[in-house]
Amino acid sequence: MAVTDDAILRVKEMIVSGELKPGDRLPREADLAERLGLSRNSLREAVRALSLVRVLDVRQGDGTYVSSLRADDLLGALSFVLELHRGEESVLEVLQVRRLLEPAAAAMAAQRIAEQEIAELRELCDAAESAESVAELVEHDLRFHRRIAEASGNSYLAQLLDTLAGPTVRVRIWRGITQSGAVDRTVAEHRAIVNALAAHEPELARAWSTVHVAGVEQWLKDLT
Template identity: 35%
Template sequence: MTNPLKRSLVDIALEQIRQRIDNGSWALGERLPPEPELAERLGMSRNTVREAVRVLAFSGVLEVRQGDGTYVRARTDPLEIMLTLARGSIEQALEARGVIEVEAARLAAQRRDEDDIAALRAALQASADAHGLDLEQYVECDLAFHQRIVDSAHNPLLSELYRYFSQVIGAGLRQTISEPGRPQPAFDLHRQLLDAIERGDADAAGAANRALLI
């Protein structure tokens, strides 16, 4: 069983390390002091500091290089971002989803190739097979379809952003689909979206994706 006091001390160490990275005391790419010195600076035990470093390395903020040291890899903690996203409302998640998906659909219509179209057709068919049956399977298939659309925009940064955000989108889908009395988008809209992308109609693709989010 986890010791509550140890967890509290680790949280304090995490916050102190994050603050030093945020205020520029430790810049991106800079090596942190050795563990004994770091523990002394933070006023913590080496075990506590070691655990805090492990957590931040797992989340991608720090990078531990064996035989070399620990380096600052990022200023933003993805785990904290996920917690913030998870605290948002369904309406806020839909707004954020729209910002990403609508523009991605427009770009996909302009940039897609034959491989993209084939992958989109397969993903849409899998989504159609699951529609109205198993909720969990449908959500996974729907997310896969929309991820394919974003990927068809051929912007790796946009693809990674959507992949990162998809967990929050999935939670919103599960709630909106299962909520009694809430209007559900017609599955035909997904087909209209794919058709618009296939024929290269950016305006129609954006409109179809926007309609799915109403």
């Protein structure tokens, strides 16, 4: 194992064990390096790496702190990585991950979704149906899926899906422009998902969500 990787692992173990908690300040660099049996250079590299993925917060003139470790903060690093990989192959892999997670979120939402949330989803379906452009339709689509993920009750899952949605926006718009019937199909599938949620049928919601996400994935596969 590389020295820097070992240093990262040592610091991570302190956080996972609870020895260092969110908001805690790390000991002085010299003291922590001696305690962990690391060189100051390797510890410094580990801190730099962990700060890039927002596990640590380096405050100039103040010290280094464990971040809040909130899902939205930590997933920001993933969002940056996804922004760097926007080729068709990378987007296809993102869609494959969405096909695994979106149906799970829909199934979870079906067990706990409230009437007000159902009403909001139906309003989004109506708005999508009257959208004046494909870009506007995609914006409603993003909000629709975000609401369902939030209704799942799992904030980590909701944030992860929201992060994964970004790289697929261009594909969704292009599909809406080029594929015959894509707009009508999108709205119809949204309504089917909402009906399954309203009936509190987890497996039906899962099935319709799978069909919906898989449609975009298959369209992109056919292009490549």
